[in-house]
Amino acid sequence: MVKKTADLEYGSSRVNQSLSPEQKIGLLRDMIRIRRFEERSLKAYSRGNIAGFLHLYNGQEAVAIGAISVCGENDHLITAYRDHGHALGVGMSMNECMAELYGKATGCSKGKGGSMHFFAPDKNYWGGHGIVGGQTPLGAGIAFGLKYRGITGSCLCFLGDGAVNQGAFHESLNLASLWDLPVIYVIENNGYSMGTSQSRSSRYTECLAKRAEGYDMAWDQCFGHDIYEVRDHIQKAIDRAHGESRPTLIEIDTYRYEGHSVADANKKIYRAPEEIEAYKKTKDPINVFYSKLIEEEIINEKQFKEISQSASEEANKAAEFAERSPYPEPSSILEDVYWETDNPEQRSSKGRIFFNDEF
Amino acid sequence: MRSLEYRDALREGLSQEIERDENVVIIGEEVAQYNGAYKVTKGMWEKYGDKRLMDAPISEAGFIGMGIGASMMGVRPVMELMFYSFAYVAWDQLINNAATVRYMSGGKINCPIVVRGPANGGTGVGATHSHTPENAIANMPGTKVVCPATAYDAKGLIKASIRDNDPVYFMENTMLYGETWEVPEDDYVVPIGVADVKREGSDISIITHGRCVVMALKAAEVLEAEHDVSAEVIDLRSIRPLDEETIIESVMKTNRALLVEENRPFCGVDAQISHLIQEKAFDYLDAPVKRLSAIDAPAIYSPPLEKYQIPNVDRIIKAALTIG
Numbered sequence: 093m094v095k096k097t098a099d100l101e102y103g104s105s106r107v108n109q110s111l112s113p114e115q116k117i118g119l120l121r122d123m124i125r126i127r128r129f130e131e132r133s134l135k136a137y138s139r140g141n142i143a144g145f146l147h148l149y150n151g152q153e154a155v156a157i158g159a160i161s162v163c164g165e166n167d168h169l170i171t172a173y174r175d176h177g178h179a180l181g182v183g184m185s186m187n188e189c190m191a192e193l194y195g196k197a198t199g200c201s202k203g204k205g206g207s208m209h210f211f212a213p214d215k216n217y218w219g220g221h222g223i224v225g226g227q228t229p230l231g232a233g234i235a236f237g238l239k240y241r242g243i244t245g246s247c248l249c250f251l252g253d254g255a256v257n258q259g260a261f262h263e264s265l266n267l268a269s270l271w272d273l274p275v276i277y278v279i280e281n282n283g284y285s286m287g288t289s290q291s292r293s294s295r296y297t298e299c300l301a302k303r304a305e306g307y308d309m310a311w312d313q314c315f316g317h318d319i320y321e322v323r324d325h326i327q328k329a330i331d332r333a334h335g336e337s338r339p340t341l342i343e344i345d346t347y348r349y350e351g352h353s354v355a356d357a358n359k360k361i362y363r364a365p366e367e368i369e370a371y372k373k374t375k376d377p378i379n380v381f382y383s384k385l386i387e388e389e390i391i392n393e394k395q396f397k398e399i400s401q402s403a404s405e406e407a408n409k410a411a412e413f414a415e416r417s418p419y420p421e422p423s424s425i426l427e428d429v430y431w432e433t434d435n436p437e438q439r440s441s442k443g444r445i446f447f448n449d450e451f
Numbered sequence: 452m453r454s455l456e457y458r459d460a461l462r463e464g465l466s467q468e469i470e471r472d473e474n475v476v477i478i479g480e481e482v483a484q485y486n487g488a489y490k491v492t493k494g495m496w497e498k499y500g501d502k503r504l505m506d507a508p509i510s511e512a513g514f515i516g517m518g519i520g521a522s523m524m525g526v527r528p529v530m531e532l533m534f535y536s537f538a539y540v541a542w543d544q545l546i547n548n549a550a551t552v553r554y555m556s557g558g559k560i561n562c563p564i565v566v567r568g569p570a571n572g573g574t575g576v577g578a579t580h581s582h583t584p585e586n587a588i589a590n591m592p593g594t595k596v597v598c599p600a601t602a603y604d605a606k607g608l609i610k611a612s613i614r615d616n617d618p619v620y621f622m623e624n625t626m627l628y629g630e631t632w633e634v635p636e637d638d639y640v641v642p643i644g645v646a647d648v649k650r651e652g653s654d655i656s657i658i659t660h661g662r663c664v665v666m667a668l669k670a671a672e673v674l675e676a677e678h679d680v681s682a683e684v685i686d687l688r689s690i691r692p693l694d695e696e697t698i699i700e701s702v703m704k705t706n707r708a709l710l711v712e713e714n715r716p717f718c719g720v721d722a723q724i725s726h727l728i729q730e731k732a733f734d735y736l737d738a739p740v741k742r743l744s745a746i747d748a749p750a751i752y753s754p755p756l757e758k759y760q761i762p763n764v765d766r767i768i769k770a771a772l773t774i775g
Binding site: 170199200201202203204205209211212213214218219220221222223226227228229230231232233234235236237238240241247259260263264266267270271427428429430431432434435440441442443444445446447449 | 476502505507508512513514515517518519520521522523524525526543544548552554557558559560561592593595611614615616617643644645646691694730
């Protein structure tokens with residue numbers, strides 16, 4: 093663990109020094125909003141309102157919010173299936189996200205994507221991808237698109253520690269370095285690929301990010317419970333992407349409180365409850381940052397409670413919105429399949445495109 | 452009119468689109484400095500430079516996925532698969548990403564990407580290099596699948612495909628690359644989803660696509676000359692979308708249908724066509740619809756048997772003559 097420098101005072105680093113008190117409180121609020129959203133969605137899942145998988149982000153909030161908070165106008169994001177935190181971080185509303193979980197027509201993907209597939213390209217957010225590692229070539233492609241079109245920007249492509257052994261990821265690292273793509277691969281290392289610990293799934297020296305050396309790519313590593321630290325390290329990678337059009341592989345150590353997904357039957361078996369409690373006590377990203385802001389005399393307990401309360405109310409209202417929203421109409425099953433069938437007046441192809449005898 | 456090889460016609464179409472739209476970029480293994488494994492892109496790198504023609508490492512999942520990401524950003528990548536058999540290496544990207552991202556995002560994203568390359572057997576390269584996955588890909592909603600049989604169609608359809616806002620899987624044929632047809636120099640487009648009556652006839656409709664069209668045309672000549680059978684040859688040109696009207700009109704006229712394809716029979720493209728004919732032209736049929744597909748095994752290497760395994764002119768003639 094050579095590169096970890098947890099003792100550094102990240103609060104005084106350039107990227108953090110420039111933050112106003114209001115911006116700092118904003119970062120805390122953004123993390124708390126994710127936490128409350130996830131807690132409320134877990135409740136909805138338990139009540140049977142949400143189908144399929146629900147991969148919760150609780151414990152990892154400083155990674156998404158820290159990274160997004162240093163992004164500029166032309167910095168883009170793409171991630172895997174644990175995508176709610178990033179979605180709220182880029183500015184998607186709780187309503188559209190919760191409604192998507194409920195499978196409602198008012199959801200961000202009109203009820204067609206579900207938990208793993210949130211998208212907001214208008215906010216530079218490209219999803220939300222269900223196949224482990226499958227989004228990593230897309231991240232290279234988004235960076236390629238920026239470079240091809242002469243735009244100075246970057247793509248932050250998030251993946252879990254379980255994705256690092258996928259072939260598509262290694263192919264992406266090679267392409268990114270070979271073609272000088274401004275992509276930043278962010279391994280959110282929460283220690284477990286589903287129920288298999290990192291030591292049982294990956295062979296490596298020192299850390300996963302060091303694998304970048306094999307591709308002549310810059311790499312970095314930091315802790316993910318301190319938002320100041322995340323911001324500092326991501327900013328350096330963005331500077332490299334903007335300034336040199338070079339990729340970075342950065343590994344951020346973090347932790348998830350829930351199972352791989354809510355449907356993870358063994359979540360209390362493959363790791364000790366003490367491990368979870370220890371993280372919560374000493375490294376919870378919200379508490380860590382709250383303590384720092386107390387030290388900096390930027391916030392007091394009353395304000396913190398207000399923010400928390402307001403986030404809870406917002407999440408509850410989102411659940412109410414989702415509950416009263418309509419399900420999509422059966423006719424919508426055949427919408428959003430092709431650009432051309434969604435834009436019939438501009439269709440240039442002919443012929444039959446859907447093939448059921450009856451619908 | 453001048454004659455062009457299929458590969459040259461493709462190149463002309465690609466070049467016209469490169470010149471028309473600065474967002475068009477060609478990426479693939481050996482497409483640039485090597486001039487293309489089958490010389491489809493010969494001379495283009497020299498003419499258009501590094502930005503427009505990029506040699507990719509042998510890394511289909513990576514570079515195809517990268518192209519998909521770039522297409523989401525408004526670039527119009529034309530990705531070459533040296534063999535369409537390599538699509539399986541990039542299957543997750545082609546199917547899970549390109550074909551579904553529009554749906555999963557509720558219509559917020561589209562992927563104007565073309566993935567092109569040869570999809571055929573018959574060249575002595577064994578089962579791993581002889582796949583014809585048009586049925587498998589067309590099975591996935593969100594995809595468009597195009598299979599040009601002539602140089603004229605190759606040029607017109609590649610241009611339509613590049614201008615299309617959905618992912619288009621464009622399947623060529625190595626055995627057609629060197630064949631010549633008349634091809635105009637101008638900027639014409641053949642719309643996707645329009646079948647072509649390549650030969651008019653009155654006794655039987657031979658409905659086919661890809662190189663089997665060429666064989667069906669030869670078979671039709673023999674059927675006319677030696678058996679007094681007038682065969683109409685319908686070239687589907689695209690599998691999805693599918694021009695059902697032309698198929699049904701032809702069958703209603705001839706009352707007999709022979710479906711020919713290099714696909715395997717089970718769940719092949721012609722299984723769908725057969726269903727369509729029985730559904731929409733049942734009362735017009737004077738005989739059951741007959742199918743001639745590749746013999747139902749992995750592609751064999753042994754050259755004489757390989758020629759027998761995929762449809763050929765003799766087998767098309769025989770099949771046509773068995774229809775009562």
